[in-house]
Amino acid sequence: MKALVTVMPKAGVLDPQGKAIGHALSSLGFAGVADVRAGKVIELELAETDPAKAKAAAEEMARKLLANTVIESFRVEVV
Amino acid sequence: MKALVTVMPKAGVLDPQGKAIGHALSSLGFAGVADVRAGKVIELELAETDPAKAKAAAEEMARKLLANTVIESFRVEVV
Amino acid sequence: MNAVIIVFPGTNRERDMAIALERASGRKPTLLFHRADALPAGTDLVVLPGGFSHGDYLRSGAMAAQSPIMQAVRDFAAKGGHVLGVCNGFQILTEAGLLPGALLRNATLRFLSMDCHMRVERSGTPYTAHWQKGAVFRAPMAHGDGNYFCDDETLARLNGEGLVAFRYSTPAGEITDAANRNGARQNIAGILSPNLRICGLMPHPEDLVDPLMGGTDGLPMFTSLVESLATA
Amino acid sequence: MSTAPTSLDAARAKQLSAEFGLKADEYDRVLSILGRTPSLTELGIFSVMWSEHCSYKSSRVWLRTLPTKAPWVIHGPGENAGVIDIGDGLAAIFKMESHNHPSFIEPYQGAATGVGGILRDVFTMGARPIANLNALRFGAPEAPRMKRVIDGVVRGIGGYGNSVGVPTVGGEVNFHPAYNGNPLVNAMTVGIAPKDRIFLSAAAGIGNPVVYVGSKTGRDGIHGATMASAEFSADSEEKRPTVQIGDPFTEKLLIEACLELMATDMIVAIQDMGAAGLTSSSVEMAGKGGVGIELVMDNVPQREQGMTAYEMMLSESQERMLMILKPGREAEAQAIFHKWELDFAVIGHLTDTGHIVIRHKDVVEADIPLAPLESEAPLYRRPTAETPKRAVLDAAAIADPVGPLAALETLVGSLDLCSRRWIWDQYDSTVGGQTVKRPGGADAAVVKLDGLKRALAITTDCTPRYCQADPEAGGAQAVAEAWRNLTAVGATPLAITDNMNFGNPEKPEIMGQFAAAVRGMAAACTALDFPVVSGNVSLYNETEGRAILPTPAIGGVGVLEDAAHAVGLALTPGLDLVLVGAT
Numbered sequence: 027m028k029a030l031v032t033v034m035p036k037a038g039v040l041d042p043q044g045k046a047i048g049h050a051l052s053s054l055g056f057a058g059v060a061d062v063r064a065g066k067v068i069e070l071e072l073a074e075t076d077p078a079k080a081k082a083a084a085e086e087m088a089r090k091l092l093a094n095t096v097i098e099s100f101r102v103e104v105v
Numbered sequence: 106m107k108a109l110v111t112v113m114p115k116a117g118v119l120d121p122q123g124k125a126i127g128h129a130l131s132s133l134g135f136a137g138v139a140d141v142r143a144g145k146v147i148e149l150e151l152a153e154t155d156p157a158k159a160k161a162a163a164e165e166m167a168r169k170l171l172a173n174t175v176i177e178s179f180r181v182e183v184v
Numbered sequence: 185m186n187a188v189i190i191v192f193p194g195t196n197r198e199r200d201m202a203i204a205l206e207r208a209s210g211r212k213p214t215l216l217f218h219r220a221d222a223l224p225a226g227t228d229l230v231v232l233p234g235g236f237s238h239g240d241y242l243r244s245g246a247m248a249a250q251s252p253i254m255q256a257v258r259d260f261a262a263k264g265g266h267v268l269g270v271c272n273g274f275q276i277l278t279e280a281g282l283l284p285g286a287l288l289r290n291a292t293l294r295f296l297s298m299d300c301h302m303r304v305e306r307s308g309t310p311y312t313a314h315w316q317k318g319a320v321f322r323a324p325m326a327h328g329d330g331n332y333f334c335d336d337e338t339l340a341r342l343n344g345e346g347l348v349a350f351r352y353s354t355p356a357g358e359i360t361d362a363a364n365r366n367g368a369r370q371n372i373a374g375i376l377s378p379n380l381r382i383c384g385l386m387p388h389p390e391d392l393v394d395p396l397m398g399g400t401d402g403l404p405m406f407t408s409l410v411e412s413l414a415t416a
Numbered sequence: 417m418s419t420a421p422t423s424l425d426a427a428r429a430k431q432l433s434a435e436f437g438l439k440a441d442e443y444d445r446v447l448s449i450l451g452r453t454p455s456l457t458e459l460g461i462f463s464v465m466w467s468e469h470c471s472y473k474s475s476r477v478w479l480r481t482l483p484t485k486a487p488w489v490i491h492g493p494g495e496n497a498g499v500i501d502i503g504d505g506l507a508a509i510f511k512m513e514s515h516n517h518p519s520f521i522e523p524y525q526g527a528a529t530g531v532g533g534i535l536r537d538v539f540t541m542g543a544r545p546i547a548n549l550n551a552l553r554f555g556a557p558e559a560p561r562m563k564r565v566i567d568g569v570v571r572g573i574g575g576y577g578n579s580v581g582v583p584t585v586g587g588e589v590n591f592h593p594a595y596n597g598n599p600l601v602n603a604m605t606v607g608i609a610p611k612d613r614i615f616l617s618a619a620a621g622i623g624n625p626v627v628y629v630g631s632k633t634g635r636d637g638i639h640g641a642t643m644a645s646a647e648f649s650a651d652s653e654e655k656r657p658t659v660q661i662g663d664p665f666t667e668k669l670l671i672e673a674c675l676e677l678m679a680t681d682m683i684v685a686i687q688d689m690g691a692a693g694l695t696s697s698s699v700e701m702a703g704k705g706g707v708g709i710e711l712v713m714d715n716v717p718q719r720e721q722g723m724t725a726y727e728m729m730l731s732e733s734q735e736r737m738l739m740i741l742k743p744g745r746e747a748e749a750q751a752i753f754h755k756w757e758l759d760f761a762v763i764g765h766l767t768d769t770g771h772i773v774i775r776h777k778d779v780v781e782a783d784i785p786l787a788p789l790e791s792e793a794p795l796y797r798r799p800t801a802e803t804p805k806r807a808v809l810d811a812a813a814i815a816d817p818v819g820p821l822a823a824l825e826t827l828v829g830s831l832d833l834c835s836r837r838w839i840w841d842q843y844d845s846t847v848g849g850q851t852v853k854r855p856g857g858a859d860a861a862v863v864k865l866d867g868l869k870r871a872l873a874i875t876t877d878c879t880p881r882y883c884q885a886d887p888e889a890g891g892a893q894a895v896a897e898a899w900r901n902l903t904a905v906g907a908t909p910l911a912i913t914d915n916m917n918f919g920n921p922e923k924p925e926i927m928g929q930f931a932a933a934v935r936g937m938a939a940a941c942t943a944l945d946f947p948v949v950s951g952n953v954s955l956y957n958e959t960e961g962r963a964i965l966p967t968p969a970i971g972g973v974g975v976l977e978d979a980a981h982a983v984g985l986a987l988t989p990g991l992d993l994v995l996v997g998a999t
């Protein structure tokens with residue numbers, strides 16, 4: 027099954043990429059964009075077939091490697 | 106409302122990041138990870154309150170700026 | 185001084201570091217591949233050099249921090265060993281939890297390759313003994329993720345305990361926004377561990393140890409190390 | 417197992433051959449060489465081997481007229497890169513190569529993979545790369561997409577070079593509307609090797625294993641080489657093949673693994689997989705060695721499911737090399753590549769048949785005699801039309817409406833002369849710890865050789881508007897400027913590489929520019945004893961029928977016996993300014 031790990035900068039952590047994207051969007055003429063945050067998504071194709079176990083495994087991978095919890099938070103979704 | 110734009114390397118396009126992450130996961134001892142793809146997610150806080158319009162606007166932003174459609178595909182979700 | 189330089193896949197400034205260490209100490213350091221699980225007996229200094237370990241894919245330094253050799257480096261540090269991390273090495277030290285904080289993408293979102301100036305904020309450490317506090321020196325920097333970040337509490341502790349080693353400054357030693365090209369918090373270029381034995385910094389003093397390459401501004405760091413470790 | 421490949425339907429084959437860029441008479445030659453209608457894989461192999469990019473069919477007759485010899489030249493054109501003796505038992509290995517079309521389609525990846533490709537040309541010969549340079553021509557910054565192209569190309573060059581840890585020490589950049597739809601990205605690499613340990617590409621030893629190393633093969637850039645040989649049209653954005661993505665991390669591992677293997681005596685021959693990947697490397701290695709080669713596609717490391725022999729033979733996936741090993745050494749070699757976490761596979765062996773035979777799933781997909789594939793490759797002496805000479809301007813007769821100060825200000829602020837700091841600030845120019853003169857520091861970059869006093873001076877030069885006005889004088893001028901830039905830092909100029917960027921060679925005026933530029937270059941090289949040891953040709957640089965300016969970019973290399981004698985640009989107070997030469 028597939029696990030999607032979404033990693034975002036924590037609130038309060040500077041997000042230069044999000045800021046630059048917001049800036050670029052407004053100079054392209056897109057109005058009404060209040061805030062932009064840029065993060066990562068990692069799609070894992072797992073052999074595990076039990077959703078709960080797959081989720082637990084992906085969370086473990088996120089904690090150990092995929093996210094740096096000093097600056098990032100993550101969420102895991104199993105599909 | 107919030108729009109989530111997920112940008113992934115197109116199928117068939119080499120994904121060096123995903124490859125390296127997969128490698129690192131297996132050397133950390135995580136078994137059963139068949140494939141890894143790494144992409145970006147951009148969270149947009151939009152002033153628009155109509156979901157259909159918000160989605161259309163975010164898609165337009167993705168096409169114009171957020172995704173490089175030569176090598177990336179994207180999907181938009183409104184939450 | 186027995187220095188060991190760890191080579192990860194993608195490390196690319198190990199030779200620069202070896203040249204600088206040899207110049208200061210007269211001894212060739214040992215290059216150790218990351219798959220090793222122990223440091224050579226008698227190691228005085230471990231250096232994590234610059235480069236793009238594992239391509240810096242995912243996050244700079246994240247995958248290297250999980251390499252087999254890093255457990256040995258942690259044990260070495262826990263016993264009071266000296267560990268220097270430069271550029272990618274600094275990133276690896278933060279990812280491994282040996283130094284606090286993280287290195288974010290440069291605020292300019294561009295790779296920055298240029299000389300910068302740094303003010304020495306703490307002298308009398310194994311890394312800074314040859315400088316006075318407030319001295320300014322020059323070094324090339326070359327990084328995409330050098331924007332030092334830590335939370336307020338950590339920042340207060342670093343400042344309070346005098347663990348900020350270097351700040352980006354003007355050539356005259358003023359701490360300005362313009363001198364802070366990558367956007368680091370409070371111009372922090374390098375920090376120290378509480379026991380002053382672990383040091384991480386973004387710029388490359390090892391690339392400025394020879395008048396031919398434009399100067400010897402970076403040499404005091406290495407002569408400091410040689411003297412401190414010889415008498416240790 | 418069947419023995420002959422399955423021919424395509426005759427009508428279908430003829431139509432496909434045109435789509436793959438073969439001219440009708442070229443296709444007839446394919447039929448007569450094979451004595452039957454080709455299979456799809458065979459047609460693919462012929463079309464890429466006979467493309468302009470691989471066969472140099474329009475340019476070869478002219479390139480032959482360039483001087484290529486000097487006592488210090490070890491290998492001139494014909495190898496993966498040129499090799500010269502620089503003293504102290506060392507050789508400098510260098511070449512320049514274009515990645516123009518890919519960089520327009522996807523600027524970051526196009527430029528990045530351009531750097532990756534030229535690095536492989538150099539380390540495949542046994543050299544550790546010590547310097548990169550880049551010669552760039554962009555359109556007007558306000559032209560559509562151009563800002564994105566400029567930004568992407570500069571980031572891509574930096575992104576790749578910085579990561580592999582080879583300093584980018586110099587280059588050049590010009591802007592002109594003629595490049596609006598066809599920017600030029602020329603990358604140069606210089607490497608160093610012991611001069612008695614140079615690795616060549618000619619295969620030898622019947623039965624010896626053919627080994628594939630590096631990244632896996634995907635469906636990247638299939639028919640990229642033929643694309644590089646075809647003119648752009650407005651709809652080419654639709655036709656683009658899957659873009660190649662660069663992986664500098666894998667390249668760095670490949671450099672270290674190859675150099676580690678090269679320190680042993682296991683390699684018979686080695687070549688990188690560049691344009692037309694497995695096809696050009698296997699055909700050229702076997703062809704040069706006068707042997708046959710048999711490849712089994714099932715053994716090729718594959719990134720995607722269900723790839724066909726045709727796709728694998730034409731894939732341009734990056735960061736791959738092909739080599740011939742001494743028999744029985746496979747396990748030892750494999751251990752080195754596995755240490756560096758790279759794929760390693762024996763995919764075939766050399767034969768005495770003189771044919772290239774491709775097998776896949778127990779079927780022969782191609783069987784082509786190598787000798788005629790090379791000897792009957794098309795060679796054109798295309799019609800040329802001279803660029804009309806322009807009247808010489810009488811400078812004294814031209815009024816000065818602005819005054820010298822305003823003119824100077826305008827010049828200094830112009831796109832072609834303003835500071836290039838915004839470019840080189842994104843390139844790591846110091847990694848390696850040997851950069852004596854960085855970008856902006858001198859007329860040529862100076863890079864010292866680790867542990868020695870000796871240093872190399874390196875420059876790239878061309879002034880396309882001179883070449884447009886007078887291609888012969890422009891070609892000579894580019895060589896002379898490279899020579900001057902090397903002497904200006906105190907180096908002895910030794911040799912050049914070139915990158916000939918021109919429009920559609922089927923137009924006599926373009927072929928006339930090419931021929932004249934070569935004449936001018938040859939004259940200057942001869943006069944200065946400054947031979948050409950490697951080079952690259954990029955033709956069909958046109959958009960909707962409009963050609964770029966003729967751009968023969970020159971990469972020059974010289975040697976300084978003592979790096980301490982390198983001279984920079986910075987004026988030192990108290991010294992006199994002396995002007996040398998007539999004004």
Ligand SMILES: Nc1ncnc2c1ncn2[C@@H]1O[C@H](COP(=O)(O)OP(=O)(O)O)[C@@H](O)[C@H]1O
Pocket residue numbers: 549550551552584585586587588589833836839840843854855856857858859861877901
């Ligand atoms: N694309 C580039 N990459 C790196 N350095 C560059 C590039 N373009 C120009 N430079 C550097 O900028 C300086 C000035 O370039 P240029 O004006 O072409 O020099 P010159 O005309 O003196 O030969 C040189 O040091 C050159 O190497």
